[in-house]
Structures are given as C-alpha cells and as structure tokens.
Amino acid sequence: MADELDIPESHPRYESLLTRHRIEAGVEKGITSKQGLIAEGRGEAFDYLLGERTLESAETAERVAAAHLLLADRPVLSVNGNVAALVPGEIGELAAATGAEIEVNLFNRTDERMAAIASHLREHGAGEVKGLDADGRIPGLEHERAKVDADGIESADVVLVPLEDGDRAEALGEMGKTEIVIDLNPLSRSAQVAAVPIVDNVLRAVPNITAHARELDEESDATLEAIIAEFDPNAALQAAEQAIRSGDLK
Amino acid sequence: MADELDIPESHPRYESLLTRHRIEAGVEKGITSKQGLIAEGRGEAFDYLLGERTLESAETAERVAAAHLLLADRPVLSVNGNVAALVPGEIGELAAATGAEIEVNLFNRTDERMAAIASHLREHGAGEVKGLDADGRIPGLEHERAKVDADGIESADVVLVPLEDGDRAEALGEMGKTEIVIDLNPLSRSAQVAAVPIVDNVLRAVPNITAHARELDEESDATLEAIIAEFDPNAALQAAEQAIRSGDLK
Secondary structure (H helix, E strand, C coil), X not given: XXXXXXXXXXXXXXXXXXXXHHHHHHHHCCCCCHHHHHHHHHHHHHHHHCCCCCCHHHHXXXXXXXXXXXXXXXXXXXXXXXXXXXXXXXXXXXXXXXXXXXXXXXXXXXXXHHHHHHHHHHHXXXXXXXXXXXXXECCCCCHHHHEECCCCHHHXXXXXXXXXXXXXXXXXXXXXXXXXXXXXXXXXXXXXXXXXXXXXXXHHHHHHXXXXXXXXXXCCHHHHHHHHHCCCHHHHHHHHHHHHHHCCCC | CCCCCCCCCCCCCXXXXXXXHHHHHHHHCCCCCHHHHHHHHHHHHHHHHCCCCCCHHHHHHHHHHHHXXXXXXXXXXXXXXXXXXXXXXXXXXXXXXXXXXXXXXXXXXXXXXXXXXXXXXXHCCCCCEECCCCCEECCCCCHHHHEECCCCHHHCCEEEEECCCHHHHHHHHHCCCEEEEECCCCCCHHHHHCCEEECCCHHHHHHHHHHHHHHHCCCCHHHHHHXXXXXXXXXXXXXXXXXXXXCCCC
C-alpha cells in the first residue's frame, strides 16, 4: 500500500522514504511517541546491518506465523503506535486474511493515543478495533502496562506482537499464549521469548505473513501443523545474528 | 557532569538513563528534532552492538583528536541539536581545554532552534556561541545547509563535527579542513571521509577528548604531530567494524 507518498516503488530508497513519511505522519497525528521515534531509529540501524532485506530464515518464520494464525481459535494482532503508523492498512489486510482480531496495546497508554490509533487503523480499512475496553489484565505487569481486552488479548491463543517491549512479551508467554514477535534485533528479549521470532522490518514482514496466509488458506490443519513442527526458533535467531555479523554492512 | 538525573553513576544503566533523560529534556526545550530522536535510536543500536564501551581504537582516535585541536590555529566544535542535548556542558569543557570556538550548525535550521540551542549551551557554561550570524557558506551545499559563520567554521582549520550528516561532512572535507567526526556507525559516509573518525558514543567521546587535551596540553608541537602521524583512520574504522561483527552482541 503506497499511501500518499508520491514516488515510484522502484525507487532504491522507496521503503526507507515511505517509512520516514509514515512515521512523521504518525507524530503529527499523535500516534508515534518520542520513545517510538527512538525505537524506529534502533530498528533502522539493525535493518541496515541486515542489508534491508528479508532473510530466508525470516521468510520461513513469516510462513510459520501465517500457519499459526490460520490454525488459531482466537488469534489477535497487537498494535502499538509504531505499528499503527508504519503498517495501518497492512495490519487490516492480515486480520482479514487470517480472521484475527486487532487490538491496540500501548507501552505508554493514554486515552488520546488509544483513540487516535484506533481511528487511524479504521481510516486504513480495519474493522473492529479492540483495546479500548481494557477489562482484562496480563498478570505480572504493573497496572497501566497490564491492561488488555478480556475478549481480545486476554483470551487469545495466538498473539502477533510486532515491536513489543520485553517485559510484556515475557508476561504474555507466561500466560501460555503462542507468541509471534516481529523485531529487528535478534537478541532482544522479545525475540528470544517468542515461539516465532521474525527478525525483519514490519513493512516487509506483515505483508509477507498475509501473502503466506492467503496461499495456505486452503491447506489442511495437518499441513499447517507440519509447517509449524519443522520450525526452530533458535535456528532462526542464530541465522539473523549470523547475517548481522557476517554481512558486508553496506 | 551528572545534570539533574538523580541516580548514582555506578548504576549499570546510568549512561543509558542519562542519555534518555537528556534527549527527552532536549525535546521539551525544542532542541532535539524528530530526526534527532530517530538518529539517537540508530546510535543506541550501534552502541549496543559495540558493547556500550569505548574501543581501544576509539580511545586512540580521541587522543589524536585532542592533538589536532591543540595544534590548530582556528579549531571549531560544531554543535547540532543532539550534541547540544546530550553533552552541553562537556562541549564547553572541551572548548575551554583546547581554545576551540563553539558553533551551532543544524541540519534543519530554524531561528528558534538556533536560539534555543545557543542558550542551552550558555546555561551549561559555554562562553561565546557562534552560528547565529550565518555570514559564511560551505560551497556545494544547498542554501540552508550551507550556512556557517565566516569567522567560525568557514575559516576553521580543524573542525570537530559530532553526529554530522554525510553531505556536509564531505563538503567540509572538500574545503580542506581537518575533520574529526564522532559517529557510532563506522560505515557512515561522515566517518569514512573524516581525517579522524571516532566510533564512540558522544557521551564518552567528548569527555575523553577533553581529558587527553588536558594531558597533552604541555607537549611540544613535535610530540603532537608525532601522535597525529601515527594514526591510521582506515585501521580505526576497520577495528570498529570488526568489533561490531565479532562482538558477543549482548
């Protein structure tokens, strides 16, 4: 989805310019926080070291993520400020392709940001957006960080948490949920605790998961389970770390 | 300089918390821009990969930088928004130790930010702050980016440019100036074109240069020239790249 950026997709810096453009729009709309901008910069550096491409190991993880979302009884896509700013339309498409719910979940929760993000997602085609009720809790986190919807993340079996904070990723794992994490730092705690760590840029990862979900949509549960069973999260993390270490860094 | 952060320097995350604290204060004062926050995040990621420590090769480069500043006829410290937010007092101390001028030079120049940064530096002990006259130009850059002071950067022989944009670093080099660049990405164009690339966090680098300058203050020109002659910028960059590649990344 090209949004309102007026340059061709073939431009060598297209993805980078689109990212910058959407993040700046996010700041103007009150969606992206100061911490979100710093986090964006951290992601840029790791993506640069990875060569700004989807590793084969990440592509595999994205396929496994699609299988998990399709097999799940109650899949939820957790959306924070940066995710909403960067891939608002792509999250809606992934939800539609997998039957997942969308829930806004912020590290720095304020009513204004919650509302701004929900309306931004709806403007980009999302249906129902959860997270505003906040009638559920994640055990082990302090009050504001713990808030979720009872019929959303609290009762989900599979949760996609792109760009998630380490504490919350760990707490969600302890609730027994199958966690799919998208994080460009293979050594972040979030990536380390995930059942499916995807070391890739959300701009590439989310549409890739959607494409895999569409392709796998007609497959049997046994086929999806076989795809999942073959996956080794530690091998995926090691491949990403290896790419950072041995890449030509240009 | 501890600023108003109320935790002991022995705290394991002291530097990181201090950085965060100063950057947030910079945003509130109108010193740090959106681009500055993203750049801060990029720096954090590279510093993480370097192990958040000063490499031996960086310590050497900091000593060479001190020798250059002491030998210079007209040394200038170029200060942008992030430098002002992160090391306002430390820049004043380096200027005092080396007899260098301080000049504010912004990638996104506005009168408000120029004034806010100059007054922030003065509050932290800086004497005269240049950059507001803007009666000089760097050839080869578009209008706003090219503005400098005629009796500051334009006529400087040695310039310290921490966290500088690649285009301007290149243009300053083409003016024949000896450039000292502080940049955590050893492959950035700024680091690559510098006579003295310092791959280190500005919070560590600037006080280190000051300490070396104080120590070298009584040395003869011949001794300072010998320190400079021994330095190989490419070897320094390679050592930093090697540290990123082979570090344990934790």
